[in-house]
Amino acid sequence: MPGGDTAKREIVEHPGAVAVVALDSEGFVTLIHQYRHALGRHLWELPAGLLDAEGESPVDGARRELGEEVGLSAQWWSTLVDVAASPGFTDEVVRVYLAQGLSTVERDHQGEEEADLEIHRFPLSDAVSMVFSGEIVNSSAVGGLLAAREVVEGRASARPADAPWRDRPTRFAARGLR
Known part of the structure; x- marks a missing residue:
């Protein structure tokens, strides 16, 4: 800690996750409405899931989740943002494609x-209006939808699908806890 003091911290380790802004040729995105017990209600979210399949790359995990959750496949993939859910107590970071x-x-x-x-x-x-009205509160959905709008409207560029992921969680998997 600053000044040389030490502090005890508890960290919730996470395997990492991926989320997908699936954007069709007409400019529509696919969202899911799913119950989340922590908030006690249904939330609007992006198709998403854990990186819990051994040896699976993040983009392959995103492909799998897109098919499992919403029955879609995509030809082109790029990285929008990496979202640290709550870095004060968890190492969870979600890569949004x-x-x-x-x-x-x-x-x-x-x-x-x-x-x-x-x-x-x-x-x-x-969907972006739903973010600003408070209807969409899931952090990866908020970040992903706002980033997608910036990319689509030409104010930002997406990164390659296999872009380096500096903050990808690794401790949980390294301990063999899948």
């Missing part, structure tokens, strides 16, 4: 967490 050139694939339901998941499409501008 932009997926374009979408096509439909068979959706693979993964269990009870996705049992009541609803899938909706919104114009990107409407």
